[in-house]
Amino acid sequence: MEPKDSTINEAFKGFTNDACPFMPCHQGVKREFNCLFCYCPLIAYECPGPYRVITDRHGMKRKDCSPCNLPHNGYLQSWSFIQKWLERPILWDGHEQTRYTVSLPEEAEPRRADSTRSD
Template sequence: MEPKDSTENEAYKGFTNSACPFMPCHRGITREFNCLFCYCPLIAYECPGPYTVFTDPRGMRRKDCSDCTLPHDGYRQSWHFIQKWLERPVLWDGHEQTRYRVARPEDAQPEP
């Protein structure tokens, strides 16, 4: 088995569960729908995706990322996007989003 960085098989970067009862859960996807990050690993961190903030019944501020398509838009693109943002994670401090979209790390730009 080759290490993932040298293999040409990129199947680990995503999949589409077309049998999911919630499909399509996000509108506006232009490439293959990636279900790998159904629960985004960036939920607890600063991220560029659009989100709103709400307070749960216990008084905890949380992100609602329902409008975000970044972890789902294309297998390779979303894989690289998540990997780049997890390289230097910054914990989210509960603030409202000040910008609708933050610039993505350069290497995480979608391919044309």
């Protein structure tokens, strides 16, 4: 078995579960739907995906990532996107989404919006 970074078989980067009762769980996916990141590994970290902040009944702030399809939009693209953002993870501090340009990148490169932010 070859290491992931040298194999030509990229099947480990995604799959589609057509039998899932929640399929499609996210609208707007234009490529093959990637179910590998059903629960996004970026939920606790800063990310460029569109999210809103909700406060639960215990006062805990949480990210609601329902409108985000970045981890699902194409096997190779979503794999690269997740890997790129996990290279240098920054814990999410509970703020609203203001830091990044929200778009569906053709490549997985995260693009920063104007980095000025008033907190």
